[in-house]
Amino acid sequence: MENIIxxxxxxxxxxxxxxxAPTDMNMNxxxxxKSYELPVEGTCGGMAMCASCHMYILxxxxxxxxxxxxxxxxxxxFFVKSNSRLGCQLHLANEMNGLKVQLAEVSG
Amino acid sequence: xxxxxxxxxxAGPCGLFTVFEAGLLKLRCHLIDALPQAGGQLTEIYxxxxxxxxxxxxxxxxxxxxxxxxxxxEPFKPGFTLGERCESFEKTDDGKFIVKTSxxxxxxxxxxxxxxxxxxxxxxxxxxxNIGQFEDKGIEYIVRDPNFYKGKRVIISGGGDSALDWSIxxxxxxxxxxxxxxxxxxxxxxxxxxxxxxxxxxxxxIKLLTDAEVVGLNGSDNLESIEVDVQGEGKQTLATDHxxxxxxxxxxxxxxxxxxxxxxxxxxxxxxxxxxxxxxxxYAIGDINTYPGKLKLILCGFHEATLMVxxxxxxxxxxxxxxxxxxxxxxxxxx
Numbered sequence: 001m002e003n004i005i006x007x008x009x010x011x012x013x014x015x016x017x018x019x020x021a022p023t024d025m026n027m028n029x030x031x032x033x034k035s036y037e038l039p040v041e042g043t044c045g046g047m048a049m050c051a052s053c054h055m056y057i058l059x060x061x062x063x064x065x066x067x068x069x070x071x072x073x074x075x076x077x078f079f080v081k082s083n084s085r086l087g088c089q090l091h092l093a094n095e096m097n098g099l100k101v102q103l104a105e106v107s108g
Numbered sequence: 109x110x111x112x113x114x115x116x117x118x119a120g121p122c123g124l125f126t127v128f129e130a131g132l133l134k135l136r137c138h139l140i141d142a143l144p145q146a147g148g149q150l151t152e153i154y155x156x157x158x159x160x161x162x163x164x165x166x167x168x169x170x171x172x173x174x175x176x177x178x179x180x181x182e183p184f185k186p187g188f189t190l191g192e193r194c195e196s197f198e199k200t201d202d203g204k205f206i207v208k209t210s211x212x213x214x215x216x217x218x219x220x221x222x223x224x225x226x227x228x229x230x231x232x233x234x235x236x237x238n239i240g241q242f243e244d245k246g247i248e249y250i251v252r253d254p255n256f257y258k259g260k261r262v263i264i265s266g267g268g269d270s271a272l273d274w275s276i277x278x279x280x281x282x283x284x285x286x287x288x289x290x291x292x293x294x295x296x297x298x299x300x301x302x303x304x305x306x307x308x309x310x311x312x313x314i315k316l317l318t319d320a321e322v323v324g325l326n327g328s329d330n331l332e333s334i335e336v337d338v339q340g341e342g343k344q345t346l347a348t349d350h351x352x353x354x355x356x357x358x359x360x361x362x363x364x365x366x367x368x369x370x371x372x373x374x375x376x377x378x379x380x381x382x383x384x385x386x387x388x389x390x391y392a393i394g395d396i397n398t399y400p401g402k403l404k405l406i407l408c409g410f411h412e413a414t415l416m417v418x419x420x421x422x423x424x425x426x427x428x429x430x431x432x433x434x435x436x437x438x439x440x441x442x443x
Contacts, residue, residue: 041373043226043359045395045404047154050226050358075267075296076356078235105235 005097009038010058012103023094029055029087029101040103046088051077053087054104061099063090079105110187112138114420115207115217117194117364120148122394122409123223124177124186130417131184132433135424136443138187138215140194140207147174148225161407173406183442189213193228195363197390205389219389219420222376223409224396226359234265234353238325246331247351254282257350261285263334265322266354267292272301274352279313287315287346289322289336322351361396372398382419383412389423391416 003024009017021032030053033040041052048069054077057063063085066074070089074080084104090096114130116123119141127137143152147170155171162168168176192209197220199205207215231249233239239247251257251274262283264275267290279286288305295302309316317338324335326345333347361374370377370386375398378384383391393416394409402408421428 043374044149047149049153072268072296075292076232078232078355080291 003094005092005094005099007032007092007096007098008100009033009036009055010100010102011038012105021092021096023092023096025092027092029053029085029090029092031088032092033087033103038103040087041106042088044088048073048086048089051086052106054079054106055085055087055101056081056104057083057085057099058102059098059100061096063096109206110138110189110213110215112136112187112215112217113424114138114219114221114417115140115205115215116186116221116223117141117207118148118223118225118394118396119143119146119188119190120223120225120394121150121173121177121406122225122413123148123221124174124181125410126221126223126393126413126417127181127184127186128177129414130420131181131442132435132440133417133421135417135421136186137184138189138217140189140192140209140213140215142191142193142210142228144191146178146188146190147171150174159406161405163407183440185443189215193362197367203389218424219391221413221416221420222364222385222390222392222396223394223413224361224364224392225394227364227374227396228360228362229357230360230362231353232355232358234322234355236323236325242325242327242331242351245329246327246349247325247353249353251352254278257283259284260349261347262350262352263287263289263322263346263348264352264354265289266356267295267297268354268356269297269301270356271352271354272297272305274354275314276301276304276308279308285315285348286313287317287348289317289320291319291321293318322353325351364396375402381415383416384419391420 005021007019007021019036030042043052044050051073070086113135114137116139119139123139130137150170151174157170158167192211195208197205197207204218205220260283264271275288308314319339320336322334323337326333333345335345337343376392378392378397380399383393385392393412395404
């Protein structure tokens with residue numbers, strides 16, 4: 001189907017979930033995970049303020065660069081790696097078909 | 109003791125609109141907020157961001173929405189206790205609640221409405237197993253009194269403004285030794301502060317460790333040393349009197365978590381009939397509550413506030429028959 005892509009999310013227990021994701025609903029990865037009831041809190045509501053949607057990009061998709069808000073938040077978050085992103089800042093797009101991400105550990 | 113009909117915990121959009129809806133029913137409100145001004149995250153975090161999903165406003169700046177809500181609430185003369193965090197509550201013999209703040213201010217009312225949004229903003233704590241053991245025994249997340257560090261060895265972690273500013277301040281004749289540890293080479297703070305830190309590092313007044321992270325804490329009673337993992341160099345142990353992890357703030361439920369309310373994933377469970385919690389007389393509305401189908405949207409919080417005050421009215425005046433008021437018929441009559 002057009003405007004439907006598939007994204008694999010590895011949860012914190014290592015279990016893989018293949019999610020069907022619409023790209024024409026203006027959704028981001030945080031919202032997608034929440035709608036599938038994966039353990040992503042999205043406490044701040046997508047403002048790049050809490051890092052509760054911190055995830056690692058496992059596949060080699062070319063994603064838009066981090067913006068200033070995301071950089072600033074990741075600078076203060078924990079368990080940050082070079083492939084860290086905030087799900088709330090990753091807007092679903094057709095180019096993301098086949099993307100694989102892993103949820104980062106959560107901490108205080 | 110401040111007495112009112114409804115104590116509203118949180119002066120964000122939802123709390124402010126509660127004042128209006130309660131006012132239509134002749135109920136008085138008093139708002140308590142940990143922040144020094146009303147508006148919650150809208151004024152504190154994103155006053156200049158546009159919001160597009162407020163009915164009737166194709167686009168409104170968050171700060172302007174708060175100004176409008178304050179104006180809408182104004183006829184009902186709400187009271188405010190600002191800059192004080194709600195700490196605890198107790199029930200009185202006459203079925204009322206006494207809410208106490210961090211500064212000891214007491215508020216009394218038959219109804220408490222928790223409109224706490226994301227909760228309180230608390231320091232983000234690094235995930236090191238024994239960190240709790242040294243809190244206030246060498247580890248502080250906030251600098252309360254800089255003189256406390258006079259003549260001490262201080263290590264600061266973080267790359268934002270507070271880490272940079274306190275490094276500069278404490279290295280200027282307060283602490284005997286200041287080390288700044290940051291996990292990358294670039295700093296996100298103000299460029300002037302970054303330059304100052306680099307200059308002070310060059311002159312030896314600040315010891316700078318970049319691409320480094322604190323991974324371990326040692327000490328018997330008080331903190332005595334920390335272990336730092338430096339990229340490419342491995343671990344090293346640094347003796348210190350204090351470690352200040354300054355990683356900003358993150359939203360937490362805070363003391364409300366201990367109020368005996370049913371909590372699910374950092375949110376307060378409510379009955380969608382009237383947004384009541386498991387404690388009769390205490391309601392939770394807006395982003396802080398949860399129920400099947402919950403959406404964390406300002407407009408949903410407005411709806412919840414409106415239904416909640418009807419239930420609050422019945423609790424306060426069980427013998428009175430409440431009549432729904434249409435503002436189009438009678439307008440708004442303030443106090």
